[in-house]
Amino acid sequence: MKKENLTILSKENVAPRVYKMILEGESVKSMLTPGQFVHLKVGTLKHPVLRRPISICNVENNKLTIIYRIEGQGTALLNEKNIGDTVDTLGPLGEGFPLQESGKALLIGGGVGIPPLLYLAKQLKAKGVKVQAVLGFRTAEDMFLTEEFKTYADVIVTTEDGSFGIKGFVTDALPQTAPYDVFYSCGPKVMLRAVELAAATAGYISLEERMGCGVGACLACVCDKKEPFTGKSYVKACQDGPVFQTGEVVL
Amino acid sequence: MKKENLTILSKENVAPRVYKMILEGESVKSMLTPGQFVHLKVGTLKHPVLRRPISICNVENNKLTIIYRIEGQGTALLNEKNIGDTVDTLGPLGEGFPLQESGKALLIGGGVGIPPLLYLAKQLKAKGVKVQAVLGFRTAEDMFLTEEFKTYADVIVTTEDGSFGIKGFVTDALPQTAPYDVFYSCGPKVMLRAVELAAATAGYISLEERMGCGVGACLACVCDKKEPFTGKSYVKACQDGPVFQTGEVVL
């Protein structure tokens, strides 16, 4: 957990409003666990006031890859930066995905929930785990990272309009993925709920909560734990998460 | 008076914290009068909220030169822009310097009050007026535009610490400038007051008032007219000025 001005090495438009950026710096070397995130400060000192959480998509030595979609002011300001500029980066933050040691893992990602699963796929494959990935997009045009995933995983793509791969949502692809020993999922809450219901096994999900501090101090990002309580009745997405076991928190 | 996104053609550091920028666009063709200014919007739509007034330093066809010193957030944001970026520019605004038609004009500028006098010197010289310029800086290091002035004027430099030219303030150079038929001055208020007192003739001064709208609507920039009233008891620096005749407004 360090704060460093990382230098932008490259920036590439990979889909409408979606960009891939490679950043370089010492602190990247400590970004070891997939599912963790970085918290980025853009704009001027006092504006906008909050950092923006973005998942670690890949790490190679001191180079960090992130993929972001322009949603509002923060991501737009990030995207105004050019190669050679720096980005004030706090990270790695949170608890990432626990790694399965063997067998088969199913990775299920939707939209900008997909990036953290790439780093996960890479590490799982390195451990000898068989990886299958279901990647959901709205339409064929929106697709990104699918090629990169093929290095580590058997890839199934779904598109809502059927313009590529299976027509429908990620859950529509699940029937043809079984059996698997664990699943890992990241995407919008409504997708996670559907995945948790449809999945054949227990697994891990990564939540997108609105954050303040990103380090556990402001209590902005709490999630209720499901009964029975195992101690505290709430967890913080930024510190205890963003990855949780299925059944751990109320979605 | 137009609003246009001018394109940055060049940016050059001409003294500590002082930059010269050349901007290009159609509306520049209407920037005909020295002493007028442009009102620049930097940052994001809502932040910072106010435009920044900057003098027209030179115009050639559709190319505008400005010279700015980094003072605070606005000028810092302007300076973050690079060649090829655009600057939201409103102008030309205000009433500029009335041009003397013959004889000798004395131009007296201090610090970032100097830029508008360059465009003035150029136009006066074109009319056949003899131009002498007194340019005041804190120290030799801070000097800028002195070479450009030499094309149009006989130049005297003053520095507060005597590291170049005459030691002291611009007023310390005035004794060796007489006789002249009119003077034109731009710089901090305290300098303008001293100049008005020391000058041998009537002349024109350009004021730096804090502005809101820059177009005459908000009444932020009013100056009191000196008695006897010649109608309204106040004038607006952005619309009736920034140039006033000596004796017209209370400094």
Add this chain to the structure above:
Amino acid sequence: MSRLNIELPGLSMKNPVMPASGCFAFGQEYAKFYDLSKLGAIAIKAATPETRAGNKTPRVAETESGMLNAIGLQNPGIDHIMENELPWLEQYDVPLVANVAGKIKEDYIEVAEKISEAPNVHALELNISCPNVKEGGIQFGSDPQMASELTKEVKKVSKVPVYVKLSPNTADIVSMAKAVEAAGADGLSMINTLVGMKIDIRTGKPILANKTGGLSGPAIKPVAVRMIHEVSQQVSIPIIGMGGIYTAEDVVEFFMAGASAVAVGTANFSDPFACPAIIDDLEELLSEMGISHISELTGRSWKQWQTSLS
């Protein structure tokens, strides 16, 4: 533009967007940029009985996402305004909202009576919330009883509907709103500026000559939205919403909070075309949202709706 036209007491507006009082003078400056007939209405600069010179300069200071102003109700006085400014505005097809200010009750009554006679003044806006003049009406704006009495008196003499402009510098804006509604106000304008100060650390003194000033701009938008949300649920007269509006999205937010029209102030300074740009964008935004008329959005954040958005 059938999605945008609205009817408020006294005001038949082509669209719900007007420049806010004090941010548009009497229109002459912005008429150089665009045709003022494009606007839903114009809230003109505050008028007082006598010519007012206003405060000393500096009168504005920038703050983070906002600005402080202490103009001090500078205006040429009601008679000059009636003779010069209002007739000039008659060339445009746009109703005026006349902002009325004063020191004492009689001032308001005098200005209200006179200015409401002008053919293009379709409504009054009682400014009981100017924070920048010791006797600028703020005393009326912080006491529901006084505000109520003033409203009654002005209603007696005004030939046009009366909107009361509320101050956000209060613990209980709802009581104030209810008091002036009970006194006969036809509508509310909210919010005026929050009182603030900025100190120049090089001199150790407040930047504004008046020391304090009114904070406007995006910084205060959350306060405005909250107050309109609270008040609109407690009164049945319409609210003209303002405070940091810069975009069509902001207009929609104010409507959802409970506004029935909006005023744009500080945004005019960063973009002289702010009002016409917002009007054009609003038409488009409503079409994207599938909203057939903007009035459907009023109070959407607290009303129960048959059809939900998205």
Add this chain to the structure above:
Amino acid sequence: MSRLNIELPGLSMKNPVMPASGCFAFGQEYAKFYDLSKLGAIAIKAATPETRAGNKTPRVAETESGMLNAIGLQNPGIDHIMENELPWLEQYDVPLVANVAGKIKEDYIEVAEKISEAPNVHALELNISCPNVKEGGIQFGSDPQMASELTKEVKKVSKVPVYVKLSPNTADIVSMAKAVEAAGADGLSMINTLVGMKIDIRTGKPILANKTGGLSGPAIKPVAVRMIHEVSQQVSIPIIGMGGIYTAEDVVEFFMAGASAVAVGTANFSDPFACPAIIDDLEELLSEMGISHISELTGRSWKQWQTSLS
């Protein structure tokens, strides 16, 4: 750091900078970034008698140069705090300011009595201004009479000096300040957050589950500076100033307005090193300004000074 050390009732501080209550939890998270002994003090998260779960999420929303929060006083309750959080903080050489909240008078008394016994709690901060809980003390914060009674009761049981944290959501902050001073308050903390709201126009609903939230950050700084400027001229107890402090320059501005110490809230979120960075910069800034001790700056904007700045 002899320029920076200050003495306030109960608080011997190495420097005048403390993290603001609710923005630093109980220190554990920021202890991972730097040594907490560097801080002048720490204002810990509000404590209530019972465990509080707080509000539903979303609890924060960003606004222009500010943020809204509606955490809802989530805290593990006084007993847990006394047993776990405070002892952990004893390893640091830093006095604590314990923020005390409750629903009814008895809650405040219970918490104040217990927490003021803790060896490292050197002062209490009575939170009568939390806007995010219906019964979070805001009723005390808007009525000088109630605030005064509460202050008296708490003073009776507290073993350490009591600061009262004032709400900016009022027309008359001076009356409130005078009332609690007369009731025996040893100091004031100001300001808490302004009540605001942000609506998501895609859903038509307020973003915060609690609907309204407290506005903090640079957006509110002008309001804080103005209120401290007003109050400091009318009371003789010291003021801990807060509201949008991000830099050493901001600290100087608050001192000039009338503060004797400051708290940093929202800035911690954009930079976890905000407090130590401000402390280092402040030392340097004062040296540049030729100020031999920061206390010389308190009230400089309204006091007459022998020697003027610059």
